[in-house]
Amino acid sequence: MTARTSAESTRDIPEATVARLPVYLRALITLSESGTVTCSSEDLARAAGVNSAKLRKDLSYLGSYGTRGVGYDVDYLRYQIAREIGVTQDxxxxxxxxxxxxxxxxxxxxxxxxxxxxxxxxxxxxxxxxxxxxxxxxxxxxxxxxxxxxxxxxxxxxxxxxxxxxxxxxxxxxxxxxxxxxxxxxxxxxxxxxxxxxxxxxxxxxxxxxxxxxxxxxxxx
Amino acid sequence: MTARTSAESTRDIPEATVARLPVYLRALITLSESGTVTCSSEDLARAAGVNSAKLRKDLSYLGSYGTRGVGYDVDYLRYQIAREIGVTQDxxxxxxxxxxxxxxxxxxxxxxxxxxxxxxxxxxxxxxxxxxxxxxxxxxxxxxxxxxxxxxxxxxxxxxxxxxxxxxxxxxxxxxxxxxxxxxxxxxxxxxxxxxxxxxxxxxxxxxxxxxxxxxxxxxx
DNA sequence: AAGAGTTTGTGAACGCGAGAACAAAACGAG
DNA sequence: CTCGTTTTGTTCTCGCGTTCACAAACTCTT
Incomplete structure (x- = not known):
């Protein structure tokens, strides 16, 4: 196994978080298809069946994709999670x-x-x-x-x-x-x-x- | 939910252990069918794909079903785990x-x-x-x-x-x-x-x- | 019968994950 | 421009689960 030198995108995400990312992705897809443009961590957490603090902590491992006082752009966050998991490719x-x-x-x-x-x-x-x-x-x-x-x-x-x-x-x-x-x-x-x-x-x-x-x-x- | 008063068989087993018991049970069934009468925690751990210390700790929540210096009786332990999970009934x-x-x-x-x-x-x-x-x-x-x-x-x-x-x-x-x-x-x-x-x-x-x-x-x- | 060799059962240390709580940042009203 | 409101990102604490390490207990040999 080669050592990690690249600065970007190689922070290690906890295994427990990785296991939840697909759940968030699915919830975001559902929200997106229902026409929702923006959602709060509370909304998304409910849709994914988890605690909102845990959701925010999970997302923080990926980066800072939300806007304080507003929430998350559904399609943007959806893309970022899909890219992180790797399902933007085939x-x-x-x-x-x-x-x-x-x-x-x-x-x-x-x-x-x-x-x-x-x-x-x-x-x-x-x-x-x-x-x-x-x-x-x-x-x-x-x-x-x-x-x-x-x-x-x-x-x-x-x-x-x-x-x-x-x-x-x-x-x-x-x-x-x-x-x-x-x-x-x-x-x-x-x-x-x-x-x-x-x-x-x-x-x-x-x-x-x-x-x-x-x-x-x-x-x- | 009623309070637990019964002394026997109601110690609470950690959820992580519960999730592994069926794996142990399957490994024991395989061992039993291959004619193995006795096995050590090391043997069973290998068959179940876990650490032997973890296996012993897991089994210790059920009770003391092994014999020091010898190991576990395959069929006896198999029955005890099956009973604990509840799969002796239909x-x-x-x-x-x-x-x-x-x-x-x-x-x-x-x-x-x-x-x-x-x-x-x-x-x-x-x-x-x-x-x-x-x-x-x-x-x-x-x-x-x-x-x-x-x-x-x-x-x-x-x-x-x-x-x-x-x-x-x-x-x-x-x-x-x-x-x-x-x-x-x-x-x-x-x-x-x-x-x-x-x-x-x-x-x-x-x-x-x-x-x-x-x-x-x-x-x- | 005693000592050497095994193997279990468990106490203790450690690390990770969950959740609470709060500071930082954005927005909107006046 | 300033203040109040909302919501994120993060720090801190706690509890659970994993692993180590060892004493207790059993067998076998001499």
């Missing part, structure tokens, strides 16, 4: 594993509208290679390297069964992919420098179940 | 919104195998009410109250478009559902006492994009 993405979830992901319009372009759908099962999902041919997993090279893909999505996920991740890393979104129910081992984010549907439900159980215990206490 | 769940994602969720085997039973699929669109997904009839959204009442449903999953999500949530709360898993791209407002967890696919990708952009900047610096 991110090519590959999805591996075209089962039920892979289908849903391929058809998910939220990717396209937010700067992500699905350039390929891959599956190891040859019987799926006839399929066309969301207007995209399903191709053999072995085409991964070529696709990554030709499209400059940096982000991969894993929607395979858990048993296959580590192999897919290894191949992705070999091909030069450095960010992985993992929907498989397994912990991936990857080298340093590769980012993995995990989404596990059943874990979310289990967390809810824990709290639900406690509520039930409290009621019968 | 949780009936309804899914509202049977689009691409709703299909994927209805077919997701990870729910069933972890104590969650999908008792109904609901959709507001009458043209879908002919469909049978994952062996379950798709029914009108207005049947929600009856289904919740008859099955004692406490957990609802929202997989509708963002525009409909708040209405669905309101109706769920009215019917007595007190835990909601929200896949729609919107922030839900719910009364106190109702838990909401949000899963937003495009937000996860945006977080990856942010880090990817920084890596690219670092390389060209």
């Amino acid at each position: 991110w090519p993405v590959v999805i591996v594993g075209i089962g039920n979830l892979g289908h849903a992901l391929a058809n998910y319009s939220g990717f396209r509208s937010r700067g992500f372009r699905v350039v390929a759908l891959l599956d190891a099962d040859p019987t799926r290679h006839e399929e066309v999902v969301a207007g995209i041919d399903v191709r053999p997993f072995d085409d991964l390297e070529q696709i990554v090279r030709e499209n400059g893909v940096a982000i991969g999505v894993i929607a395979t069964p858990a048993i296959a996920a580590q192999d897919v991740a290894d191949r992705m890393v070999e091909c030069g992919i450095s960010s992985i979104l993992n929907f498989a129910a397994t912990v991936l081992a990857v080298p340093a420098g590769v980012d993995v984010r995990k989404v596990d549907l059943s874990i979310e439900l289990q967390i809810l179940a824990y709290h639900e159980q406690r509520k039930a215990q409290a009621d019968t206490a | 949780w009936p769940v309804v899914i509202v919104g049977i689009g691409n994602l709703g299909h994927a969720l209805a077919n997701y085997s990870g729910f069933r195998s972890r104590g969650f039973r999908v008792v109904a699929l609901l959709d507001a669109d009458p043209t879908r009410h002919e469909e049978v997904v994952a062996g379950i009839d798709v029914r009108p959204f207005d049947d929600l109250e009856q289904i919740v009442r008859e099955n004692g449903v406490a957990i609802g999953v929202i997989a509708t478009p963002a525009i409909a999500a708040q209405d669905v949530a309101d109706r769920m709360v009215e019917c007595g559902i007190s835990s909601i898993l929200n896949f729609a791209a919107t922030v839900l407002a719910v009364p106190a006492g109702v838990d909401v967890r949000k899963v937003d696919l495009s937000i996860e990708l945006q977080i990856l994009a942010y880090h990817e952009q920084r890596k690219a900047q670092a390389d060209t610096a």
Whole structure:
């Protein structure tokens, strides 16, 4: 990892703030589409479901984009956040594993509208290679390297069964992919420098179940 | 909310720990299926992708289920964690919104195998009410109250478009559902006492994009 | 039976994030 | 131009979560 020398735009933003920026961005888009030109931190915080002090602190890491006594220009702030996240540019993405979830992901319009372009759908099962999902041919997993090279893909999505996920991740890393979104129910081992984010549907439900159980215990206490 | 008087099993477990318990549980199940009888905190931590000190501290909130100098009995610890989370019992769940994602969720085997039973699929669109997904009839959204009442449903999953999500949530709360898993791209407002967890696919990708952009900047610096 | 070797459970230190509170800056009225 | 009002940007404090480090407890060998 090279040392950071550039003065501009490389202050490090806390991870917790990074995770909220997309939420603010979505709220700003909604406000913009409803014709709102200016909003206060209070307005935006309510739309994003956070505390207004936290919102202002988060935005202060990006710079000083508001006007005291007035608030924030919705479209201007929207652009600044989008630029900071990096979604003003186009991110090519590959999805591996075209089962039920892979289908849903391929058809998910939220990717396209937010700067992500699905350039390929891959599956190891040859019987799926006839399929066309969301207007995209399903191709053999072995085409991964070529696709990554030709499209400059940096982000991969894993929607395979858990048993296959580590192999897919290894191949992705070999091909030069450095960010992985993992929907498989397994912990991936990857080298340093590769980012993995995990989404596990059943874990979310289990967390809810824990709290639900406690509520039930409290009621019968 | 009633005061907690029961001495046993009501120590409050930190939220961060609760979020990791399902990960430990999954790791233990994998270990158990591979025939492992005993494991050290180091082993389990590696399988779960966390620090072993953190693992031990997390487990210490549940009680003292290990043996010094030996480690943990895999099946025993597995049961204890499952019991603490509440997945030794069966949780009936309804899914509202049977689009691409709703299909994927209805077919997701990870729910069933972890104590969650999908008792109904609901959709507001009458043209879908002919469909049978994952062996379950798709029914009108207005049947929600009856289904919740008859099955004692406490957990609802929202997989509708963002525009409909708040209405669905309101109706769920009215019917007595007190835990909601929200896949729609919107922030839900719910009364106190109702838990909401949000899963937003495009937000996860945006977080990856942010880090990817920084890596690219670092390389060209 | 005693000592060497493991591994858990936990006390203590540390760092990060949340929220309160306020000073600084912009606007508008008179 | 000045004063009051509004709202941002930032400082400060507090609490939570992570990690280290070690004593307590158990096993095994001799």
